[in-house]
Amino acid sequence: MRVAVIGAGAAGLATLKALLGAGCEAVGYESGDRPGGLWTDTYASLHLNTSKGRTEFAGFPMPADWPDYPSAARIAGYLADYADRFGLTPHIRFGTTVTRVEPSWTVTTDHGDAERFDAVVVANGHNRVPRRPDPGYPGDFDGLQMHAHDYRTPEVFRDRRVLVVGMGNSAMDIAVDASHTARGPVLLSARRGVHIVPKYLFGRPADATGGAIAGLPWRWRQAIAETLLRVAVGTPQRYGLPAPSGGLFRNHPTVSDTILHRLTHGEVVARPGIERLDGSKVVFTDATIDAVDVIVWATGYRVDIPFLSARWRGPDPEALPLYRRVFHLDDPTLAFVGLMQSTGAALPVVEAQAELVAAYLSGSYVLPSADQQRRAVAGALRAAVARWGEHARPHLRVDFDRYVAELHREIARGGPR
Known part of the structure; x- marks a missing residue:
């Protein structure tokens, strides 16, 4: 299974690690010159607003002598160390922007290259385009x-x-x-x-x-x-x-x-x-x-997935219905990691999503039927609207602790029950 991963921030790095660990061939695309995504270029005073113990990747704890709320510079270094520790860097093509993704699946870059993959994971984040x-x-x-x-x-x-x-x-x-x-x-x-x-x-x-x-x-x-x-x-x-x-x-x-x-x-x-x-x-x-x-x-950001056609991103990418906030309902070999808004930290969420993608693409996890997926997505949206309201980005919302625990249980049993 050959998989393209778009983005090498926290979501992309977690996805590369999970895919490589599951035996997939993974290629990462990153427009910047190093891993870490937005953490590598932020305002000087930025620190985590979730504590390190609740933010760190489960498979890569932050140093014990770090403060509870590390700076952005430390997090950028942490993500670079993560990429080195798990051998991810050689699999990333830096300075490369994906310009088009077409079924099934051809990835074209700003260098004019076009390559075929068995699956694509979109992990480019949603805090890139100012609103x-x-x-x-x-x-x-x-x-x-x-x-x-x-x-x-x-x-x-x-x-x-x-x-x-x-x-x-x-x-x-x-x-x-x-x-x-x-x-x-x-x-x-x-x-x-x-x-x-x-x-x-x-x-x-x-x-x-x-x-x-x-x-x-x-x-x-x-x-x-x-x-x-x-x-x-x-x-x-x-x-x-x-x-x-x-x-x-x-x-x-x-x-x-x-x-x-x-x-x-x-x-x-x-x-x-x-x-x-x-x-x-x-x-x-x-x-x-x-x-x-x-x-x-300071009015936030809008979701932008310019390399996907309207057929795949829908009229509003923010409202794109995804099973478990991960799998495209029309073709699960198009998956998304990090297209969510967590009530807590982001890194454990993208780590769990990445593991779910890797489990599916490697064959150790089986998705429910298309009808069951659509019913689950509709039910999740109803619950999100009831809790957060229809104007509060309900498609993106996940309850941190419950969502991560649910994904781990689903992976462990090989599919939903």
Whole structure:
């Protein structure tokens, strides 16, 4: 079985390891010049927002002397070491961008090469193409606009009045960074609130609680976690932020130790959503008007799979129905690793997905019938919509602990029951 793996970030590396371990011939394609994907080119202050014990690959623990929340530079090195330890690097063609994938299966690159494979695994990630407000806000802005994707160091904000739009992890990190170099307090704008979870609760990594209560129904886990969070840090409203629009386990929380500190000291100031842009000023929905020099759109990313035709990626790649978030319903020899949004860390999820792909392609795992797969996908989507809502990327959502455990059980028994 000859398999093409597109991408050599964490998902692609885990897939290569699993395929080679299962006896498949695997070829990796990576547009960059080294393994690690997005971890090799991030902003300087980025650290894990899940603890190392909950983030590491099961087959490759992080060093015991590392801090609980390692830096992006350390994670990039960890992924490079992973590639070397398992002999993956010789199987990766660096500096090579896949431009087209056609059944069954021909992979064409920007070098003009075209090769046939028995299967293709798409592992190129979904945090590559910035998503900006669409439609945009009324009016025009005279200052600098940038997406969080382009941010590297806070020097870009020195002596400038800064507005960060968003409430995710990147938004909080950038607002904190900017508060040390910007002129005046950094404004943090959001239309909807989120729960903010510190990295430590009661002296332990906050996500350690997740493993302890993973067997409970998600609503029970949510009630326990929200109670602990209120006792430890209070509500977001206490810090001037909007109230979360849903429960802790329904909307993706933001993990930050430092944003609450900067808010309480007035170095970051909350603002509601934007009403319109007005030259050098921004008008907010509460009629507040602020002069701004820089707007940072920390508004997330959109799924983009440009090398697949519409026939295979569908009208909306984000909503692509996949069995177990892995196998294409029309042809399981087209598989996806990492096309998901986890409630916890990503690496154990892509590791389990990679092992499932390798088990199927090597013949040790048997998929259910096409009808059973479609029913399972529909059922999973109904459950995701009920929990997260139809506008919260339900196709991508997976419950970290339960999903990983379910994949491991399915692999162990050789198929679903």
